[in-house]
Amino acid sequence: MDDNLYSKLRGKIQSEVSVKKRIFISLLLVSSTFIIIFLLFFWLIPVIGLSNIHPIAPILLGIFVFSIILLVLWSSSSLILSILLKRPVLFSRKTRGLAIKLFLPLMTFVGEILGVPKEKVRASFININNEMVLNEGNRYAPNRVLILLPHCLQNSRCNNRLTYHIENCKRCGKCPVGDLLKLRDDYGVKMAIATGGTIARRIVVENRPEFIIAVACEKDLASGIQDTYPLPVFGILNVRPCGPCIDTLVSIEKVRWALEMFVKKHHEG
Numbered sequence: 001m002d003d004n005l006y007s008k009l010r011g012k013i014q015s016e017v018s019v020k021k022r023i024f025i026s027l028l029l030v031s032s033t034f035i036i037i038f039l040l041f042f043w044l045i046p047v048i049g050l051s052n053i054h055p056i057a058p059i060l061l062g063i064f065v066f067s068i069i070l071l072v073l074w075s076s077s078s079l080i081l082s083i084l085l086k087r088p089v090l091f092s093r094k095t096r097g098l099a100i101k102l103f104l105p106l107m108t109f110v111g112e113i114l115g116v117p118k119e120k121v122r123a124s125f126i127n128i129n130n131e132m133v134l135n136e137g138n139r140y141a142p143n144r145v146l147i148l149l150p151h152c153l154q155n156s157r158c159n160n161r162l163t164y165h166i167e168n169c170k171r172c173g174k175c176p177v178g179d180l181l182k183l184r185d186d187y188g189v190k191m192a193i194a195t196g197g198t199i200a201r202r203i204v205v206e207n208r209p210e211f212i213i214a215v216a217c218e219k220d221l222a223s224g225i226q227d228t229y230p231l232p233v234f235g236i237l238n239v240r241p242c243g244p245c246i247d248t249l250v251s252i253e254k255v256r257w258a259l260e261m262f263v264k265k266h267h268e269g
């Protein structure tokens with residue numbers, strides 16, 4: 001790829017990431033504060049009555065609650081530091097798991113209360129996930145990389161059935177599938193089209209990839225990243241000029257950029 005184009009794309013992707021990073025970090029801080037306040041209440045209320053049961057009971061409950069508070073503080077600060085420093089910190093290599101399993105559901109909930117649209121929270125999560133996957137610095141053999149595409153990328157007037165056999169595409173140029181197939185051939189990776197979450201899961205089980213580059217909308221990408229954890233997924237949002245789920249597009253350059261970043265070259269063995 002042209003060096004200028006490559007660095008321009010990297011710059012563009014990074015500036016998108018930094019805007020969305022702010023949403024993620026703010027929601028993460030609010031979520032952690034919520035948990036801590038909830039836990040403090042959980043501790044304080046029974047304490048008033050617990051001392052009547054046994055004098056040591058409130059202390060034991062206090063130790064338990066404060067251990068959880070420390071855990072929340074450690075996990076959220078390690079996550080924020082990992083995002084800011086672009087590497088795993090505070091002895092945690094599990095920060096992506098924390099973001100996916102613990103904080104995303106919580107942040108969606110808190111975001112809803114604060115009036116932040118779900119789509120924004122999800123887009124922010126996808127960007128953070130991508131950055132963490134990038135920061136892991138791993139590269140994968142081409143045959144262990146799967147590009148997973150949504151069905152809506154296919155031109156809605158095209159009658160070729162691609163779900164079970166993507167080779168049915170005639171590469172006519174009326175939708176992005178033909179260009180994506182060319183990329184697949186250039187890099188020697190696998191590619192499949194899924195019509196929904198169940199088929200996507202089946203494709204993943206059948207292909208047993210070590211790394212996935214997934215194209216989809218915010219909702220499908222966020223749930224796909226959650227479903228396939230701990231498998232690393234780099235998410236690329238589709239573009240929806242005709243509205244959701246029909247004749248969507250994707251930046252071929254973003255997919256190429258991801259392939260450049262994650263696929264091992266021949267000389268890398």
Ligand code: SF4
Pocket residue numbers: 154155158159160162168169170171172173174175176177178
């Ligand atoms: S490139 Fe052409 S043949 Fe291939 S899926 Fe799109 S419209 Fe159909």
